Amino acid sequence: MTDDAQAAQTPDVSLEKASRFVAASGFVVEEVTATSVRGYAELDENHHTPWGVIHGGVYTTIVESAGSIGASYAMAERGEFAVGVHNATDFLRPSTGARVNVEGNALHQGRTQQLWEIIITDAASGKQLSRGQLRLQNVPMPEGSN
Secondary structure, three states: OOHHHHHHOOOOOOOOOOOHHHHHHOOEEEEEOOOEEEEEEEEOHHHEOOOOOEOHHHHHHHHHHHHHHHHHHHHHHHOEEEEEEEEEEEEOOOOOOEEEEEEEEEEEEOOOEEEEEEEEEEOOOOOEEEEEEEEEEEEEOOOOOO
C-alpha cells in the first residue's frame, strides 16, 4: 500500500478534529510513518499544576497520542487500529513551559501488539523533559469508520 493510500485510511489527527481533551494537550503531528511520529506542542500556563509546572498528565497524554497515531497508521492497511494497554511515562525534569519536540519510534511491531517509545524534549535547550513507552493492542477497525 502506498503512503497516500495508507494516509487515506487514517483519520484526521489535527488539533481541529481532536476531542477537546486531546486538543488541550496541544500536540501537533508534523509527520507520521508506520514506524515513527514527529511533532511538537507549545506548553504554557494552561498546562500547569497548582505549583506552576507542566502537569505530568500532559506528557502522558502526548505519549499516548503519539504512540497511538503511529501504531494505528502502521495497521491501517490491515483494517485495524491500535489502542494503548500500558503507558509508562517518566517525567525527567520540571518545566514551566516551552515548545517541546515529540519524537516517537516503534520498538516492536507484532501481529497483535506494538511497543513504541516517545521522547519529549525542550526545543530550546535540547533537554529531555519526559519519555514514555506505550504498549498497544492491534484491534479491528470499528464498523462504519473511515
